[in-house]
Amino acid sequence: MFQNEKPFELIILGPPVSGKGTQADLVAKTFNIPHISAGVILHNIKSNSNHPLADEVRQYMDNGKLVPTELINKLIAERIKNEDCKFGYALDGFPRTLGQAQFLDTIADLDYVFLIKVSDEVIIERMSGRRVCKNGHTWHLKYSPPKNPEICDICGEPLFQRDDDKPETVQSRLAIYHQETDDIIRYYQEKKVLKEIDGEQHIENVYYQIIRQMVDDLRSKIGWK
């Protein structure tokens, strides 16, 4: 038998709209481990005025600045020490830089690093087809089209494109993603822990690929062929 007291320490990397948050959530539910999202941690601190770091985090986020690495490192390190992480966790939104990846290796013993691969073309298509109404109902002109491309089927309000989904914003988000992530991907490739997942599939198929890889790995660790 293999011995690993914390067999489910995993991170999920991927570009915007790759569905990495959804997958982290599904995997977490499957193995009964917490889904830890760096974005959610920051958001919760920011909106909890009793938190000692609330003001500091708010200052960075409200001014569109990156939260400093030392601060986010500390928050992640604290979070994964929690009792609910005793068997592991599914982390997304961290690491964002090579330095953070190296730091993570000092506080964690990652069992799986998944990269959800989606081409830039598909990301642009997914984002540019998205339409929302003022009530937050979300449609996609190709994947979940409303009857009339300009009107929300649910509430009848006009549909519009969020600034985040406009071509120029999408291009710049992608440029930032590649700048941030290409180093991290190489780092995990060199350590031979990176598992690539085809993210241009339905949510369920992406999930099956991840689970399949984990099950195969666990079987081989246990010694089952």
Ligand SMILES: [Zn+2]
């Ligand atoms: Zn609506």
